[in-house]
Amino acid sequence: MILLSGIVASTLFLEDRSLLITTLLILTLLYVIALTVGVTTIKWNYFMNSINRVGEGKICFTFDDGPVENTRDVLAVLNKHEVKATFFLIGKNCKENQNILKEIMAEGHIIGNHSFSHENSIGWSSTSKVIEEIEQTNQIIKEVSGIQPQFYRPPFGITNPKIARAIAKTKMISVGWTIRTFDTVVKDAEKLIAKVKPRLNKKGHIILMHDSCPQTVVALDQLIINCKEKGIKIVNLDDIAQTN
Ligand SMILES: [Zn+2]
Numbered sequence: 001m002i003l004l005s006g007i008v009a010s011t012l013f014l015e016d017r018s019l020l021i022t023t024l025l026i027l028t029l030l031y032v033i034a035l036t037v038g039v040t041t042i043k044w045n046y047f048m049n050s051i052n053r054v055g056e057g058k059i060c061f062t063f064d065d066g067p068v069e070n071t072r073d074v075l076a077v078l079n080k081h082e083v084k085a086t087f088f089l090i091g092k093n094c095k096e097n098q099n100i101l102k103e104i105m106a107e108g109h110i111i112g113n114h115s116f117s118h119e120n121s122i123g124w125s126s127t128s129k130v131i132e133e134i135e136q137t138n139q140i141i142k143e144v145s146g147i148q149p150q151f152y153r154p155p156f157g158i159t160n161p162k163i164a165r166a167i168a169k170t171k172m173i174s175v176g177w178t179i180r181t182f183d184t185v186v187k188d189a190e191k192l193i194a195k196v197k198p199r200l201n202k203k204g205h206i207i208l209m210h211d212s213c214p215q216t217v218v219a220l221d222q223l224i225i226n227c228k229e230k231g232i233k234i235v236n237l238d239d240i241a242q243t244n
Contacts, residue, residue: 039123042157042176048164050174051151051240053204058235059227061085061220062177063211064114064153067093067100073217075107081224084236085109086175087211088153091116091137098144105145110237112151113137113172123158130166138170151175151237157208175237177208181219184210189218197226 038046045052054060063074066089078085087104089111094101104111115122116133125133134152141149152172154163159174167174179199186192192215199205200223207223209216227234 039158039160040156042154042159042174043178047159047161048167048174050159050176051237052176052178052206054206054235054240055204057202057231058204058233058239059200059202060206060235060237060240061209061224062088062112062153062175062206062237063209063216064088065090065093065118066211067097067104068212069097069100070214070217071097071100071104071211073214074211074220075103075109077217077220077224078109079107080221081228083224083234086112086151086237088112088114088151088175089137089141090114090118091133091140092118094137094140094144101141101144105147110151111141111145111147111149112153112175112237113141113149114153115155118155120156122155122163123160125162127162127165127169130163131169134166134170134172175206177206178203179205179207181207181209181216183213183216183219187213187215189215192216192219193222196223200226200230200232202230202232 038044042050043052061083063085066087071087087109089101101111113134114137116136119125122130138149141147150173152167152170153175157176179196181192181196183192186195196219209220224234
């Protein structure tokens with residue numbers, strides 16, 4: 001009897017322990033998932049605060065990865081519709097395409113910082129490396145355009161404590177988005193338009209597009225028209241700073 005009680009007790013103990021281990025594993029897994037989503041989902045503001053929305057009834061177009069030759073076509077569409085946008089520029093592209101950087105500025109758009117090299121390994125970079133890339137890019141933008149960028153968009157929208165520290169140290173304002181168009185992936189303009197159009201509403205979206213993609217030029221024209229048809233006011237980031 002005593003032996004049986006001992007076996008039952010130890011089984012219960014084992015069961016409890018396996019339950020405990022299972023619970024701990026599930027919690028660890030959930031934590032890792034939350035952490036991964038937090039790192040890759042800038043609008044969660046998990047590690048730092050970013051501007052991810054504009055005011056109700058408004059929308060803001062943002063373009064990453066320029067300046068490149070294709071930027072000129074994006075500028076032409078924006079000019080045609082008298083719309084102002086924000087361009088998050090890569091430092092090394094600014095060095096190579098200084099005239100295009102000047103054109104963006106001359107058209108009255110906002111110039112933001114999008115790192116110097118846009119390396120895939122940004123998530124593993126040290127705080128000092130992120131700071132160095134921000135400062136290098138600010139410097140080349142300042143030299144070419146005379147503008148001191150205020151806004152920063154982390155490459156791939158990746159955030160972590162090191163990137164958060166770098167942004168705080170350089171006193172940049174981080175900008176995310178609520179609509180990711182995936183225009184670098186969807187190469188067909190019509191498909192891109194069909195994918196993004198239904199998401200355009202008055203909830204204050206910031207849209208992420210890339211001025212490096214030819215299909216973006218065609219899609220942008222139609223998306224601006226669609227916003228105007230829906231009565232959504234197209235604003236830029238300086239409007240956000242004033243009204244939010
Ligand atoms: Zn980018």
